[in-house]
Amino acid sequence: xxxxxxxxxxxxxxxIRTSSGQITLDVPQVRNSQTPFIPIIPGFESGSRIDxxxxxxxxxxxxxxxxxxxxARVMNEICGGNGVSATYVSQCTAQxxxxxxxxxxxxxxxxIAHLFLDATYTKVRMHDIVSDCAVFVAVGIDAETxxxxxxxxxxxxxxxxxxxxxxxxxxxxxGMNRPNCITSDDHKGIRKxxxxxxxxxxxxxxxxxxxxxxxxHVTSVRYRSIAAAHIRTVFNAGNRASARLIIQNTxxxxxxxxxxxLADWFEENIEECLTVIDCPPEVQRRLxxxxxxxxINRQLKRRTNVISIFPSEASLLRIVTAKAMxxxxxxxxxxxxxxxxxxxxxxxxxxxxxxxxxxKNPAA
Numbered sequence: 066x067x068x069x070x071x072x073x074x075x076x077x078x079x080x081i082r083t084s085s086g087q088i089t090l091d092v093p094q095v096r097n098s099q100t101p102f103i104p105i106i107p108g109f110e111s112g113s114r115i116d117x118x119x120x121x122x123x124x125x126x127x128x129x130x131x132x133x134x135x136x137a138r139v140m141n142e143i144c145g146g147n148g149v150s151a152t153y154v155s156q157c158t159a160q161x162x163x164x165x166x167x168x169x170x171x172x173x174x175x176x177i178a179h180l181f182l183d184a185t186y187t188k189v190r191m192h193d194i195v196s197d198c199a200v201f202v203a204v205g206i207d208a209e210t211x212x213x214x215x216x217x218x219x220x221x222x223x224x225x226x227x228x229x230x231x232x233x234x235x236x237x238x239x240g241m242n243r244p245n246c247i248t249s250d251d252h253k254g255i256r257k258x259x260x261x262x263x264x265x266x267x268x269x270x271x272x273x274x275x276x277x278x279x280x281x282h283v284t285s286v287r288y289r290s291i292a293a294a295h296i297r298t299v300f301n302a303g304n305r306a307s308a309r310l311i312i313q314n315t316x317x318x319x320x321x322x323x324x325x326x327l328a329d330w331f332e333e334n335i336e337e338c339l340t341v342i343d344c345p346p347e348v349q350r351r352l353x354x355x356x357x358x359x360x361i362n363r364q365l366k367r368r369t370n371v372i373s374i375f376p377s378e379a380s381l382l383r384i385v386t387a388k389a390m391x392x393x394x395x396x397x398x399x400x401x402x403x404x405x406x407x408x409x410x411x412x413x414x415x416x417x418x419x420x421x422x423x424x425k426n427p428a429a
Contacts, residue, residue, distance in 0.1 A: 071098025165386040175242040178208035178410045182249040183358035184224050189375045199224050200385050201232045208410050211403030215393035220382045229258035245414045248355050250274040267417050270337035271355040272300050282327040305342050343420050344413040351405050
C-alpha cells in the first residue's frame with residue numbers, strides 16, 4: 066500500500082484575471098506534502114494572477130503600437146474594473162525578450178547581394194537624463210530570391226564609428242558574406258566603420274542625401290533648384306560615359322554662375338554617387354538611394370512616437386525588434402515580392418566587378 070503523502074486541508078479561494086473577466090475558484094490545499102498541489106488549469110501556476118492568454122494579448126497590443134497606459138485602461142474594462150497597471154504591461158512585453166534576442170542573433174543566410182545601412186534617433190531616459198539614442202538598421206537583398214530582409218537592428222548612444230563597427234561586425238559574425246555593394250548616406254561614422262569592417266566593398270553614396278548636402282554649398286536660395294536640376298541630370302545619365310560628359314558641362318555651368326564652392330565640392334564627391342551607374346536601369350533605381358531605409362525609419366517612428374520617451378535602451382530595442390521582425394517576415398514570406406530579380410542582381414554584380422578596374426575620376 067502506497068504511503069500517504071500529505072493530507073487534505075480544505076480549500077482556498079484563488080482569483081485570476083482572464084480575457085473573460087475575473088474568475089474565483091476554490092483550490093484544494095494540502096498539508097505535510099512533499100509536493101504542493103498546483104491546478105492544471107492554465108494561468109493557475111504558482112504565483113500567477115493573470116492567465117497566459119491574457120498576458121499574450123497584453124504584449125501583442127503593446128507591440129502593435131498601443132501605449133502602456135492605454136493597454137492598462139483596456140484591460141481594466143475587460144476585467145471588470147480589476148485590470149492591470151502600466152508597469153505590468155511592460156513586464157509582459159519583457160517576457161518576449163528571449164524570442165527577440167533569438168531573432169537578432171539568428172544566422173544570416175548567404176549570399177547577400179546588396180547591403181543598406183541607416184540609423185534614426187529616438188529619445189531614451191538614461192540615468193534621469195533624456196538623450197537621443199541611435200537605432201541602427203541593416204537591410205539586405207538575397208541574391209538567390211531578390212527579396213529584401215531586415216538583417217539586424219541595434220541601439221546605441223550615437224552613430225560613432227565604434228558603434229557602427231560593432232553592429233556591422235555582429236552581422237558578419239552571424240554569417241553575412243561580403244556584399245557586392247553597400248548603399249548609405251555619407252555619415253562619417255558609417256564611412257569609417259565600413260573601411261574597418263568591409264574594406265574594399267564598393268560603396269554607393271545615397272543620391273538623395275547628396276542632393277540635400279549640395280544645398281549647403283549654394284550661395285543663394287534661388288540657385289538651389291538650379292543646382293538640384295543639374296545634379297539630377299548626372300544621376301539620370303544612364304551610363305558612366307554619358308555621366309562624364311554631363312559632369313564636365315555641370316562644372317562649367319556652376320563656375321560660370323560663380324558657384325565656385327559648389328563646383329569644387331561637386332567635383333570632389335560626385336564619383337561616390339555613381340558606383341551603380343553601370344548596372345541595369347531598374348537596378349540603378351533601387352540601389353542608388355537609401356530610400357528603402359527612409360521608409361523603414363518612418364514605420365519605426367510611427368511606433369516609437371507612441372511612447373515618446375523610452376524608459377531604457379532595452380525597452381526601445383524591444384519595440385524596434387518587434388517591428389523589424391514583422392516587416393522582415395512580410396518581405397521574406399511566400400507572398401513577398403522580389404525587390405530585384407536574381408538575374409538583374411547577377412548582371413549588377415558583373416557590372417560592379419568590371420567598373421572596379423576602371424578609372425575612378427569621371428571628371429578627368
